[in-house]
Amino acid sequence: MMQLAKILHSRGFFITFVHTDCMHKRLSTLGSLECLDGFRFEVISDGLTPSLGEVKEGPKGFLQSVKENCVSPFRDLLRKLHHPSDGHRVTCVVSDAFMTFTLKVAEEVGIPEVIFCPTAACGFMAMAQYHELMRRGLVPLKDESCIGNGYLDTTIDWIPGMRDIRLRDLGGCLQTTDPNDFIVNFLADEVQNTSTASVIIFNTFDDLEDGVLHAIKSIFPPCIYTIGPLSLQFRLLPDNALKSTTSSMWKEEAECLKWLDSHEVASVIYVNFGSSTVLTENQLIEFALGIVHSKYPFLWVIRPNLVMGGNTNLPQELMDEIGGRGKLVDWCPQEEVLAHPSIAVFLTHCGWNSTLQSISFGVPMLCWPFLWEQQTNCKYACQEWGVGVEIDTNAKGKEIEALVKEMMGEEKGKEMRKKALKWKESAQTAVKEGGSSHTNLEILIQELLQSRDSSN
Template identity: 45%
Template sequence: MERPHVVMLSAPGQGHINPMLKLADILHSKGFFITFVTTDHTHQKVLASQGPDALQGFVGFRFEIIPDGVSLPSSGSQEHVVKWCLVTYENCVAPFKDLLMRLNNSTGVPKITCVVYNWLMTFALHVAEELRIPAFVFMTMSACGFIGSLYLDDLIQRGYTPLKDESQLTNGYLDTPVDFLPGLKDIRLRDLPSFIRTVDADGLIFKFGKVASEKCLEAKGLILNTFDLLETDVLNVLNSMFQKVYTIGPLLSHIVTGPTKSLCLNLWKEEDHGYMEWLDQQRPSSVIYVNFGSLITITTEELIEFAWGLANSNHPFLWVIRPDLVEGHCDILPKGFIDKTKDRSYLLSWCAQEEVISHNSIGGFLTHCGWNSTLESVNSGVPMICWPRFDDQCTNARYICKQWGTGIEIDEDVQREQVTGKLKELMEGDKGKEMRKNVIHWKQRAKSATIQGGSSYENIVRLTMDITRIFS
């Protein structure tokens, strides 16, 4: 007997693959046939880090690859990310269409029921519509970050953006309150997705952010990795804009059994596996975990300020320093840093973040505030020190600090004294105790959302029923 067949298309990038793979895992556990599609760029990164076995698949779960022609680096500035998406868009339309047609004519493979695509892969909606296949869009950023992008036209009409000149980046203009966006609270211009910080209305980032967000409105439904109580006001607005909205997060909280449980696609290789043993030797809630994600790059000067800020805090820390984290350099930690911190530090190039952040020794998380990292902190009850760089990270940081009370923010122009001060405030001060109390509160709410009867659990049920109706 055939079963519903969901084709899932992830955007290239670790932060997009992880939640999409977890959703695929859940749907597969509900009896769905899954085809998980990655681009060739992603495929090559996975092969280099994990070997060919990672993409073998198993009964009812298969991997497919489409060529993308990507030769750009997989990390860098916001402009790099947008160029990456545009190149993918230009090169993937025909291969993705060919793949869907081939799957629908393959022996032993069920007919495609629907496509679930990452919101950055806007071409997938066009292809699905052409082939008369229903398509759902999967949003990998926060609801609060997404809604800021949806109201870009209003920001333009009211003269908030584009900026009049580049002086407005530094003269305090970005602190202007923005109080007319529905659902958002206590937001300044600097807290909105960072592509609005441009002087060019025809700029690459500006136009892509607008088009990609608006295109989502055409999908059959919007799937969000969040939960109702975390972003209630924003979700009420989105529910009025989209045909259907499915809040199903935090995805990592759902209990899933079966062969996909250990499935992961890592774009970075773990060269060091001793970090968990090191964490086991630390006192509960004593370690600061530092990781700026899989994408951003920082300057040598910023790395040095963070290094000495951590060293001077006198707290133990585990710091992930990707080989390409620092622009154009590696092995540039300041002289004397290793000697000063060797008895209370662990440095590595990559790690299993979910495993680390949930370890009982972790007491705080110094983060770029990507949405996956934010949810993982909430899910593990770990307060945050926020240093957002671009996209929805800016909105996430504002909500972390002002709405949820689970973090404090470091200035964009990072200085070692402030890093040390914020670390001590989180690990030792009354503010840190309050943040820890708040994040435990949200951890409990996240868990409640994903157990049977919870809002996210029921929305998974609703999503699977809606897909099954299409199949029927």
């Protein structure tokens, strides 16, 4: 969202970026943006204190609170900002696809709304089927035994634009026995709500998801524009003031880039489970055993809240074995890391930002999906795009070590890197002048400019 906001700002739009209380207080790196002419931040109440929203309540509590508490504060903010009589207008609302409470308010005030989808098109399409999966009795699961007895391998053959898809590929949240599961119903409702927007934009590119994008366009009434990868669009910006600020939730340890400089091309494993994945202490140890015993150099992001209970320390004997061969950091500038020539493989949770960035910079993936639509991204990375290998949910150190060695080895690794580099080239073509994403972004900007001019 921040990259999109900066791109629009670079094209002359005045940006008001709206956070909820919890999220705004977690972002500590935005101060320099507030000094830019035509860029400001507003905060609306989500009904949670930061400690509740981040630690105790978790995603479910946060989303419930947003759904119940954000409509009125957002309405008040929009009315405060929108005064057509004295020339102060909001000409468009650009909203996260899972914050669709804004649609009703924008309609009340008479402002068009563009929905920005933070997932892949395939993830969006998967969630669009949740109501139908419930109607057909495929979810919720009848009991816990369905998780391990092969039921999740049931083929779903009726989703437009998606082939060879299994129930397990449609999202981790479907592994529930609760018919009133909040997350499943929330995601299903939010995706359905986006059909009332004027435009839906995706951070993807046509070549990558052509089949599923075609299916979405045939089902959803809004105009569909692909404008990604935004990470590559953003890198084309000439404005250094915009590019020098990040929206990271933790301080980035940029010195790891110097450490990478000392390593050969395609020799380092990069490990990062994103900003939301939570491991058990045992899972942390198993990953450590697999990564360390592979004997390859590695850069591993272990953020402060990665492990349940908070103990992110590795056993001393493993630390002794690592020596200078591995580097552990709290957080890092991921795009710069993935763009670094020393990176050979990305061990990832398959969040869409991480997946698309990996594709954009030509890095194959070891995939360990955790929640949301990460299972869908994993399926596409491994089977459709040919740039990933999945790690089993309960994989032990020996299995992880074997997969790392396979990906770093000559035969498998070479083939994967070749495919990844082809997708990198395709992504770069999409954002260049005349490419599909460049063209779609220009069309979107012209539509927003027309909306602005017609309201004056």
